[in-house]
Amino acid sequence: MKLTLTIWRQKDPGAKGKFVRYPMDNVNPEMSMLECLDVLNESLAERGEEPVAFEHDCREGICGSCGFMISGVAHGPLPATTVCQLTMRHFKDGEELVLEPWRSRSFPFVKDLVVDRRAFDRIIQAGGYVSVSTGNAPDGNAIPVGKEEADRAMDAAACIGCGACVAACPNGSAALFTGAKIAHLGILPQGQPERDRRAVRMVAQMHAEGFGSCTNIGECTGVCPKEIPLEVIARMNHDYLYGAWRERRQVVTTIAPATDWEFGKK
Amino acid sequence: MSTAVASPRENRAPGFWGSTNGRKAVMAVTGFILFLFVIGHLLGNLQVFDGPVRLNAYGRFLHNLGELLWIVRGILILCVVLHIWATFVLWRRNRDARPIGYQVKKSVASSYADRTMYWSGPIVLAFVIFHLLEFTSGTIHPESRFIPGDVYHNVVAGFSVWWVSAWYIFALILLGMHLRHGLWSMFQSLGLNHPRHTPVLKQAALWIAILITAGYISIPVSVLAGWVR
Known part of the structure; x- marks a missing residue:
């Protein structure tokens, strides 16, 4: 052809x-x-x-x-x-x-169709750790997880971080990505201890990266190769609103979104 | 490829009022309060079909509320201001988030109402200002005299002018579109989404928006058709 x-x-x-x-x-x-x-x-x-x-x-x-x-x-x-x-x-x-290429202020241009998506890495990094006991591998069924919770967490965890959501969003928002990352740990029992802090920090990093805001129109879900549902954004909003209140005494800092390309040295 | 370069951007985290999510929550809550007003105002207005005595009595009742009326007005004005503030700061941020636009860009999932919120909002605001000047203060009352207290006369005389009615109908259709998106979007912004309930909510938002628009539009249409004189 x-x-x-x-x-x-x-x-x-x-x-x-x-x-x-x-x-x-x-x-x-x-x-x-x-x-x-x-x-x-x-x-x-x-x-x-x-x-x-x-x-x-x-x-x-x-x-x-x-x-x-x-x-x-x-x-x-x-x-x-x-x-x-x-x-x-x-x-x-x-x-x-x-x-x-993807067009976003937060994805600095590299070459032809390549952009720098390390903003996503920094959002994940801002989420911090999940408390797990060290030592021998834990028993597989030590923590019961309901089928529905497991499915919803898996749906969110399917995110591959390609950046299509940001690229398709008329606002250049990373809400679907950040929502997926917050949701897939926040739904599971293992993610509960740091749930508030994680939501607040990842949202703060998303903000620091310069991404736009979500207007709930769903263009992101429409192009997502993993069909992450819009539900994860509501989940992020939910966890953020509760977390921002409960963690109000915490000083939250973000990772400086600096890239080599921004400063012209490769 | 080190990332340890001094950043020109600040790395202080935004608080609730500074974050995009917090501002969307403000937009949702204020939008909900304004939606309650839209419902109340519609129910009050529909008394026009009960004749002049009933409508004028309702108008007197509102004016006799005294301080309470101003408290409600104050809350509504505050909601309008916060709603617009949140929209404006987020709009500016969203515009900056994509400095270089696409040569070709298609929408695959959003509705027309979703994409035109930035247009329906300001036009409805312009309409509300005109509407207040016409029916509350009586500053603009084309082709007839504004009689304070005679609400029924003012409504009939106002809507008898075709372009006033046309502008009213146009603005109300836009308000309906604004509600069609806003009514379910506010739940999403406040973190309420459910795989089973949200599709129902979206349908409900559509029908509530249609009912509200139809309810409001029935008034100028009835005046123009001569059913309400």
Whole structure:
């Protein structure tokens, strides 16, 4: 099949970026979007041009490395799919696709389709530890967990941190990500001792990173490759509101959101 | 790749009033109080169908409340101010969160009402100001004389002007859209979401918004049609 890829090309954060059109004549419909870019990059390398930079790792939709906008939708038009799992047969022959990186102040631009998502790591880091007894591996059923709780925690824990929620949100909010991280520990009995503190700190870090606010419209859930439900955001709000009151005497500090790219030294 | 670089941004954590979540909670609570007013105001207004005696008596009753009326008005004004403050600071933050926009951007999950809250809100505010000037203070009362105390006359005379009614109907449809999102969104902002109840709540929000809009619009429509004279 034939496709035209219009890709955002930008050498580095300081350079001026532009869209470049790449017509592709021989696209195998069974290829994934990333394999399609691999094929394009091969031909670019043969011509002596700079290949298109994009992030990837497992290519089976579970690592959260890959992701970019395809014609205005994060991870492309197929629901519950990362770009590595999106096969080209879902596009029409002759279609023109516009590939853009995630756009967010909190995800500093790196190159072409790559952005720096370490803001997410710092939110997780801010959450701190979970109390577990050291020593031998605990008995598997020592702490009873209800089936429904286990399922809801697992739904939240399915988050792979790809950043599509931020990219799709018109407000650039990281509420779905932070909500998923707060919910998946907050639902389980093991997460109860630090529940208040964790919510307050992760929300504080989310704020410090400069993410926008949630308006509950659900664009994030719509593009989430793991279909994290909007419920986790309510969970975050709930835990934050209670936690902010109960932890009101605690001094909460955040981790400085500094990246090398911001300061121009690589 | 070290992250140990001095940051130009401050690393003091925001408190309740500074955090996005806290501000959304403020928006939800104030929105709920304003929703209660919208219901009460509708029930009061529908007495127009009971004739001039009943409506004017209701108007006198409200004015005779004295200090209590001003307490309620004060709470409502405070809610409006806080609601707008929370919206404004969050809107500014959200605008800054994406300095470079997308070339192509599609919406996949949100409704039209969800996406137009930033528009329906200010237009409804403009309408409320106009509405107060027309029916409470009587400063603007086109094509007829405003008679303080004769609520029924003021309503009929006011809505007999076609563009006043048109503007009223337009603003009320926008209020309905605002409520369609806000009525379930406030629960989400306050941390109440349930896999079974929230879909019901969303449907309920839609129908309550339709009923409220229909209830309010029935008044200018009845005046224009000549049913209420």
